[in-house]
Amino acid sequence: MFEKLKELLNHSYSPYSNFKVASIVVMKDGHTFSGVNVENASYGAGVCAERSSILSAISHGYKRYDFKEMYVLTSGNKISTSCFLCRQVMSELFEKEVPVHFYDLEGHQMDLLVKDLCPYPFDSEDLK
Secondary structure, three states: OHHHHHHHHOOOEOOOOOOOEEEEEEEOOOOEEEEEOEOOOOHHHOEOHHHHHHHHHHHOOOOOOOEEEEEEEEOOOOOOOOOHHHHHHHHHHOOOOOEEEEEOOOOOEEEEEHHHHOOOOOOHHHHO
8 A cells, every 4th residue: 555655645736835645545345545635825725635535435425434444645754643634534434443554755654543543532422
C-alpha cells in the first residue's frame, strides 16, 4: 500500500503549504478509495486527504461502519497523524477498532486504532 500512496501523493494540490498528503481507505468488501489534500487560497475551503477518501466511499454508497482500515502518507520529514477534523469524521463513520496506518516518506509506519486517535469523540449522544 505504501507504493500506491507514494504515487498518489503526486496528485496533491498543496501550493500554499507544500505539505502533501495521500490517503487510501479500504472497505470491508475490499474496495478502496483514495484521496489527496486539496488546498485553496481561502484556507478553510481546502480538504484533507483522509476526508477526501472517506467521503468518496460514502459518495459511492458505502455506509457507516463499512470501513476496514485506512492508510495515510505525508510528505513531511516525520510521521504525522490526522488533524482533528479528520479524526471527528473517522469517529463518526469508523468502528472504534479500525486501524489507521500512518507513514513517512521513508516508509516508517505507525499504526493506531480509531479509539486511540479519538478517545473522547463528539457524537450523537452529545446532541441530546
